[in-house]
Amino acid sequence: MRKLLQRALARLSRMLESGPTGNEAVIARLRARGVRIGEGCVIYTESFSTEPYLVTLGDRVAISGGTKFVTHDASVWLMRLERPAVQAFGTITVGSNTFIGENCIVLANAAIGSHCIIGAGSVVRGQIPDNSVVTGNPASVVGRASLLIEMLREGRNTMDTLTLGSEERRERLLRHFGLLQ
Amino acid sequence: MIDDRATQGSRPPFSNEPVVAIIAQKVKRAAADIRPDQALVEDFGFDSIDLIQLVMAVEQALEIKIDDKGAARIRTVEDLLNVSREAYCAVPTH
Numbered sequence: 001m002r003k004l005l006q007r008a009l010a011r012l013s014r015m016l017e018s019g020p021t022g023n024e025a026v027i028a029r030l031r032a033r034g035v036r037i038g039e040g041c042v043i044y045t046e047s048f049s050t051e052p053y054l055v056t057l058g059d060r061v062a063i064s065g066g067t068k069f070v071t072h073d074a075s076v077w078l079m080r081l082e083r084p085a086v087q088a089f090g091t092i093t094v095g096s097n098t099f100i101g102e103n104c105i106v107l108a109n110a111a112i113g114s115h116c117i118i119g120a121g122s123v124v125r126g127q128i129p130d131n132s133v134v135t136g137n138p139a140s141v142v143g144r145a146s147l148l149i150e151m152l153r154e155g156r157n158t159m160d161t162l163t164l165g166s167e168e169r170r171e172r173l174l175r176h177f178g179l180l181q
Numbered sequence: 182m183i184d185d186r187a188t189q190g191s192r193p194p195f196s197n198e199p200v201v202a203i204i205a206q207k208v209k210r211a212a213a214d215i216r217p218d219q220a221l222v223e224d225f226g227f228d229s230i231d232l233i234q235l236v237m238a239v240e241q242a243l244e245i246k247i248d249d250k251g252a253a254r255i256r257t258v259e260d261l262l263n264v265s266r267e268a269y270c271a272v273p274t275h
Contacts, residue, residue: 119230133233143233150253151229 007165037061038096051089058096058114066103073108095130117145195269197262203238204258207231217259235261245269 026043034053037043041057044065048055051071057063073088080086090108094100098112101120112118112128119135128134132141133148152158159176161169174180198212205212208225221227227235236252239245239261245268255261 133230135230142230143237144249147233147236147249147252148229150249151232154253155229 006167054089054091054108056091056093058094058098060097061094061100062098063094063100064102064104064120067100067106068104069106071108115145117148192269192272195266199242200239200262200265201258203235203242204261207235207238215258217257217262219258220256221258221261222256239265240268243269245272 023042026046027037027041030043030046030048030052031037033048035048036053036056038057038059038061040060042062043057045063045067047068049069049071052069054071055069069092071089071092073090076083076086076088088108090110092106092108092110092112094106094112095114095116097114098116098118100106100112100118101122103121104118105123106112106118107123107125110124110126110128112124112134113130113132115131116128117133118124118128118139119133121137122135122139123137124134124139128139128141131145133143133145134140135142157176159172161172164172171180201212201215204215204221204225208215219225221232221235232252232255236247236255240247243265245265247264247268251264251267255264
């Protein structure tokens with residue numbers, strides 16, 4: 001009973017922190033700005049550049065906090081003297097079931113495939129084939145996402161804790177990593 | 182290190198050498214210092230990205246495709262040699 005109450009309180013606390021429809025609210029705001037967003041996406045950034053309507057996300061795309069989409073190429077600045085009104089743009093597409101880690105920059109004309117994993121801090125440009133793991137600046141393909149997923153599935157630090165309350169998860173993680181006092 | 186050779190049609194027989202050379206290059210050690218019982222994570226400090234890069238490098242060098250589930254179970258140098266050999270021998274010959 002006490003555990004149930006603790007779990008309920010933890011859930012309530014999480015809801016108060018992020019809002020019960022936090023992700024839905026973000027997606028609604030982004031759609032209103034013109035971002036084309038598929039179903040089942042989780043988005044922790046609203047940095048979709050000055051032309052958000054040039055960004056298209058597939059279904060079940062997850063985008064971590066701090067990531068930025070840049071839909072223009074401001075380097076045309078160098079021709080401002082001859083063409084004062086010059087601007088250059090590019091679309092961005094992200095395929096379905098792709099994960100983009102924290103603090104990535106996705107540049108204009110990037111086309112990220114489906115089932116991709118974009119490592120934190122990557123600067124992504126150009127075409128990224130389906131099922132790629134991508135890291136670095138400039139981002140490059142380092143392997144197959146399906147292989148990384150299989151490795152994570154087997155990983156001893158991979159566990160089903162998402163639905164646990166924060167206290168319960170904390171205790172489990174401290175025990176798992178041998179940090180329990 | 183013992184070179185376990187398997188005949189593979191018109192292709193040269195499987196050799197541990199190129200696989201060991203790739204590991205040696207990645208961990209910046211001499212190939213002679215790479216032992217089958219060494220663990221890629223615990224002994225060489227590989228993380229998951231290092232591991233998938235390693236698998237990809239072996240696949241490119243031997244022109245093979247290592248099964249994802251098999252690759253995910255690689256813990257030691259010997260495991261990598263075994264899955265590489267299996268994949269190499271599974272390539273159809275003409």
